[in-house]
Amino acid sequence: MNKRSFLKNLAVTGIAASTPFRSISEILAPYQHLAPEELASEDAFWNQIREGYRLKPDYINLENGYYCFLPQDTLEQYIQHIREINYQGSYYMRTVQWENRAKNASRLADFFGARPEELAITRNTTESLDLIIAGFPWQKGDEAIMAKQDYGSMLNMFTLVARRHGIVNKIISVPNHPTSDEEIIKLYEAAITPKTKLIMVSHMINITGQILPIKKICQMAHRHGVEVMVDGAHAIAHFKFRIDELECDYYGSSLHKWLSVPLGAGLLYVNKDKINKIEPLLAPYELDLGTIGNLSHSGTHPVATDLAISNALDFYEKIGVERKEARLRYLQRYWSDAVRNVPGIQMNTPEAPKRSCAIANVGIKGMDPSVMAKTLMEKYKIFTVAIDGANVRGCRITPNVYTTTNELNVFIEALKQMAKV
Template structure:
């Protein structure tokens, strides 16, 4: 039996039988020698993974970027943990709660980079970035740099810092279709002055999916004595990298996105040498920790979510970081390459495959983005989100690993019909 027939046979026999992460890992483990880029195009292989998702039949979901809901394998484990915490009650919170959270944070550091005393589990990207912005040792006249394309609530946090501390915010524009990395690095560099203290940049711009050259920007900024904070909301478990290899000073991510952790889990990384100067957003039980715990107090919260991170990591590792990255990039290019260059079609994501992965943005001349999203849902049963700010005019398209090329064919068909109308 050749590889394709073997995969097809496996997909058929597995469609209704993979109820646990262990079973999924065993099935997928048979293909560890298959190149990731070859598996990315094999619909039979990915149908195995699709079978683990309970999909709503009302529409094709191409808005996974907000929240990547859980496959049944991890959802079942999460529900078990909720029941277990409810059973153990206060005993759990007063005994093993912190030990378990520390172990989970240490595993996140092992998988995604950094050391355990530099990485904390927060509630989401916004909280993680706000901890740094609100606690930074600002002085009146200090400057911060960020982009128009950055996430709105984080820009608002810088505005609050300006009102409170008298800092100056300098806002730049990121080119939608840069010719090279240097063009992006230069956009930040020309805004730096002797008063600049901190640059915030998006690892992946959430409205377009463009991946920025974080390490090059960080190295440039450090040459001026400027620190770099990275909004990585869409990056962990989306494409393969290590946080500490980016050379940034602070990094934040939402684990409920591409790692598919239940809502209420985020990640904050801060270099050891910077932690002591950041004022905590909430006072910890014990003041003046020497590590990231000093910034990580949240009060009583749903601890089952923290525990579910381990299950999401088990699932992620069963699939493989590179396989997932290659599949997501393939899905994005599968639909975007079919409409690129067509009349009235506006692709707001760089064509260079290294500058994007699973997320892209597409618009249609003459159709307002929210109306475009409304038409896609009502006329074609395709769910997306309209984006119309910072020079981006279109719908953000975010498939996930369960998405099939047949579903994307429906999306391509819809785009072609709408653009010709």
């Protein structure tokens, strides 16, 4: 069997093909005339989308930010990929695994705004950004800038690099309620010196959901000759943007979050002019490739996850990029607007609509975040995650498209009751 025939057979058995989502098309048909912002509040539509997920009835899940589990359509196709690869065994691994991986990387690049040669599939955001931090051509005395609100693992990686290479890490603090983009930009700019080589900035701060003005920060940094690495763990498939329009040098994200790819998939973007600047962390099969493949080698890995990326993109595309973003924004504002000015409740996410989407953080004044999370789960059967650090005290709340307003009503009432204690 030659390679072309094998690829054709994959399409027949389901590895390279995707199941058409007729059910979603049928659900959507009566609502096609509605703009995304109008559809966002149509619970009758979104409750039908919810039926495509298998959800535990034990509690209300408002912690979708760590891992957005798969809709049944994607899950079944993923299982089929596993079965088929197990059936083909080494033959698949030695023939078309890399070609299929490249096709999925190319589709990600096209969907989220990059050249195919600038984007690689990794295992998660942490791996993507660690590859840049570890491979950057540091010299003793070089400086890097980051925020205390950035993800802990990334801050720790910069600490390791400081120990290894003698660089200096300058840590700023991003306000929870900035008055303007310029206030944020000036914080990063004020930390720049002639020794600054790299800024790490979160596209969306993971503990509060605040969206930062990435393009403006990148433009400012480049005027000073400083490169920018963006932590986009929560941004891909959450709200609409193009990576190449941000003007950043490096970008990493996790696909198991808002794109709902199986665990073990992320992406790394490197501007084509910077690819050869970064030293690979792990040696590829062929040294000095001169491509992004030089940076993203991980050895034998679960290739079924690579294939499921395309299925997840199909599902996302079928729901609609603008529709999903509008629904996520609606859900967050549905509950946050209801409690924002309630005595005893502290919102830790900016009120301006452009500065957030699905994720927000809320605290109860005088209550430890761990106690708050425990009370929500044990008394009200609402699952969240406690955040206590980097000037943020509260619980991170992350609904998804399958979250109902009735569930949020339970959460709103729980917050109001807890604030009275």
